[in-house]
Amino acid sequence: MEEKRFSRPLSLRDVKITDDFWKQEMELVREEIIPYQWKALNDEVEGAEPSFCMRNFKVAGKQNKERREQGEAFEEPAYTFRGFQALPEDMEHLEDKFYGFVFQDSDFYKWIESVGYSLVQHPDAELERIADEAIDIVCDAQQEDGYLDTYYIINGKDKIFSNLRDHHELYCFGHLAEGAVAYYQATGKEKLLVAAKRYADYIICHFGEEEGKCKGYPGHEIAEMALVRLYEITGEEKYKELSYFFVNERGKKPYYFDREHPEEIPKGQEESLRYEYHQAHLPVREQEEAVGHAVRAVYLYSGMADLARLYGDEALYRTCERLWDSIVKEKMYITGGIGGTHIGEAFSFPYDLPNDTAYAETCASIGLAFFARRMLQMRADAKYADVLELALYNGILSGMALDGKSFFYVNPLEVLPEACHRDERKFHVKPVRQKWFGCACCPPNLARLLSSVGMYAYTESEDTLYVHLYVGGRIKKEIAGETAEIIIESGYPWQGNVSVRVGGTKKPFTIAFRIPSWCDDYRIDGVENARTEKRDGYLYVTKVWEEDVLRLDFPMEIRRMESHALVRENIGKVALMRGPVVYCMEEADNGRNLHLLSILESAEAETEEREIAGVQVKGIKINGFRQQIRGGKNEPLYHTMNHADREAVQLHFIPYYTWANRGENEMQVWTRLEKG
């Protein structure tokens, strides 16, 4: 780790996204998700399970008001257990109680974060007014002492922080901090940021190394990276230190979660590796393999990467590298999906990447993007940006329908709808996207990521602008008191040609362009008078930029990808990619029983223009075969082999992220390869 190469995302207001592709996604967030989610937070979506989110804040605020008015006469509620999800007995007559999941507060925090990003790209006074009023409601719920979690405020604060493993208090705090920072950066308004700081300060009084303080850490990680954001915007060391404390305590023995739940300690197994699900099975620096709940894992690793950078902690950095490799070399789908099993929504063992029972939660790929960006901040190496790009254009985008109105939690690589309906082992795999979820993590997570894509595409250090992704945009960069403007235009992900216009300063600086790993033969024009250097997959171009125009070209060939030979599922099969885009076949284009289809080894693939649910994309066509089903239903199950009963057919592939936009049907990413 050489500190001088550290970079940071650009300030939100210094990036304006102009990219055709991403602008379309961001507009879906603005026009579909944000308004829909606001209705959901307020229980105004007809036919949907109520969220109770804003209602809980109001009930807590009312309680606060009563406390203030009644003074000493006010009777604090004593804790009554209400389980992980509290539902009203009678929907028609709601009481002043907490309803919904223990983590329901976080729905608002995710929403306000998206709103912040969206307002930067698309100012909207009415939306900002709604947001400000909502912030007032939330802040009214905050206690005098700074505590802010409606589950415990309403149910009784005597039990706060007593079930860190399951009750998501620190998770909700993390989302509050992320949302507050984003809204402050976008609008300059401090109210929610102050609330987040006050709650953080309350937490600091409760947790820490000092004697008498609680030695716990979050059951569901996110506070780790959120506290770093709070530190980076406020400059207050204590927030960074609390994050470091959480990370350092995790996995120490005896397990903190065992101290919380002594009744659950299995007899005779005190020294075993429990809590893999929570990444709390070992002290973090001893962890070698990415395990457990995949979203929690990558949220933790993202925080660890932040801290490794801030503390120059080599051991933590090496751990992040190891865990990165564990994911990327052994546990990641070709789509950038992670989580091979639905049991615990978790990583499976190395190379176990089943296509049809995959979990590959949208949120997990989003978390992988968080982790990648933070690794890039420490060292610009194209290996991180390659994965970031892969996840963004595939496993993340597939989480949302092309109209922004329905969502996948689970992103399988092979789907037979009959199996999803009839085989309990695949009930978690949905063949069509769902409208919204009671436990709504993926849609708002998508909203906040897609509307902040500029924070992933570019980072900067004092004298360098890093272009990790070729997302079109207008960027302002401070160079020793002057402001350079960089305008990037690209036809990504369909065309590999990029133009970069730079000007506005007399000071020399560097632009580092990532060379995608999928491109063997790139070209760059317009750097004749510059100093160039290639390092770790980046081309560093340094000069005094005087209204320069650079042209980069990354030819997008159709690639046949194969897996590491230890991925049992994919042996003898290939997947098609072009540029950063992974392709798949759908029944809508290729008929039923996709497993009968194979690609002819000697065939040449070609692109074709396609329209999927009104959206123009590049498809791929290639010759192959369809194995015949002889005799239909009456064919015996097993018979002596006879030869090559197959028909020549043309196969049609579409971008993976566009699947399931034409009704319920089969889909498959990996296809057998056959000789002619």
Place this chain on the structure above:
Amino acid sequence: MEEKRFSRPLSLRDVKITDDFWKQEMELVREEIIPYQWKALNDEVEGAEPSFCMRNFKVAGKQNKERREQGEAFEEPAYTFRGFQALPEDMEHLEDKFYGFVFQDSDFYKWIESVGYSLVQHPDAELERIADEAIDIVCDAQQEDGYLDTYYIINGKDKIFSNLRDHHELYCFGHLAEGAVAYYQATGKEKLLVAAKRYADYIICHFGEEEGKCKGYPGHEIAEMALVRLYEITGEEKYKELSYFFVNERGKKPYYFDREHPEEIPKGQEESLRYEYHQAHLPVREQEEAVGHAVRAVYLYSGMADLARLYGDEALYRTCERLWDSIVKEKMYITGGIGGTHIGEAFSFPYDLPNDTAYAETCASIGLAFFARRMLQMRADAKYADVLELALYNGILSGMALDGKSFFYVNPLEVLPEACHRDERKFHVKPVRQKWFGCACCPPNLARLLSSVGMYAYTESEDTLYVHLYVGGRIKKEIAGETAEIIIESGYPWQGNVSVRVGGTKKPFTIAFRIPSWCDDYRIDGVENARTEKRDGYLYVTKVWEEDVLRLDFPMEIRRMESHALVRENIGKVALMRGPVVYCMEEADNGRNLHLLSILESAEAETEEREIAGVQVKGIKINGFRQQIRGGKNEPLYHTMNHADREAVQLHFIPYYTWANRGENEMQVWTRLEKG
């Protein structure tokens, strides 16, 4: 259904098995399983969970004695719920209570059935003495009124037959009847048969069409076929009628099991297809697809086939045919295993036959053999005998180690031990056989099937002996008052040549020889002076037999089998068979990562002599390839395809039933086929 073609198994004492192959298996039952199981029934196996089986009978017997002695002063126990499995609080101080599973009584009944068969083949005065004493203990437990189920006798008879869905009373009765008939047939001793009849009579008083009687039926089927056996040995119609009643009630609406468990009826779904697990989702004659718990299903279908024969019930017969086809054409592994999913130990949807997560319980294949034999009794069609043979030599035999000391419940077709240890989705798949199970159904079921193989190999009608399987044996057949002797010798399953010597009678009769479906080109010598006719895969040879010798030859070629194209798991793959034997590869012979291996399409397979754990078998060798793993751990997970990085290797296959006899290792039945 033409009644005149019905056949029945030969009387136990008219068949002496002399077959090398099966005698070895029967000796394992006699020398290993029966003595071990007797110890298990008496809680004398060190280190094993106690069964409490004989203990429960003794406790019930003691209670009976006290009742008799105390007369009216005796206080009947009132029912106290003890759950599905009752374990003592203190193993050192057992009370006079019921312990173990609700179905624990059936362990003894399965044991006594095996003992019966074994005594016929191998008389053993000491074993018979032990058995007689055990029968005394069991009969002492029977109530005055005939009731005999220790769970309810000890816990309180006020709740008998109140939970037919889950409590296995009628299942235990079924095993009692099966065991009693077998022991009576073997020894001529009536005591247990009388007990079974008394209990059956008690049940008849409780269940039936008459008003006021219970309209329930067994949650776990077996009584249906057991009652038929009781009828066939006693000639008492009422037993047949009770069986018919059970079968006819099953699946009627409103569901009987709902009446038992009204609190579990899902709201608004009263008319849905519940109880597929119990095959009680529809009246049996409306069932089109084999569904639910696979063992229960084939036990039911076996009983239905018996009743279709006895009642000449065409609709029931057609149902049996449909369900047979549903299994054999859509839901059976090539090994004769059934049950594609561990969830509910059940059939999955058509053509869903995953190799690595298969359930394919040993007992389910045994039940399939029951069903096949009963279908054969109605109509000798080789299609049934082919499946019977397949199940026997593969999916059933694989349930037992070659030394008879350990057992599989689950018989997968592909095993990666790491997955069994680390992937919860495969925890039901064991890479090595287990010693014995608390819930011990498979080992005793194996014992009773293997020691009665003669009941499956041959059946008879008045003038015909059917040879379904070429199991060597000496058979006595009555022909119009005279006794013919038929001696069959074969080298099965390794050699297809069979000799048949017949003599001892002046009356003409027919021997029907099955022509296995796997044999395209059989020969028969010695039938020059006979009338022969081929029908439904059987060759009917009729003559006056005068010390004749017939020679049949079924050449055993190595066959490459492929699946129906809709079996997604096996597309592009083949399995090897020779005669009735399915082959597999093991890591012990072929190294790790069996998925990397493929068979060369143009290669010739050859047999090779092999010794597996001391047993001589025929193996198969064939040329193929091993795909190379490039760069090992550091190879990227996905990369652009490069060509044919593979090594030519010789592959070694062993009979499927012999796998997992050389320690924990990988195994695979279906192998990719590749061009050179």
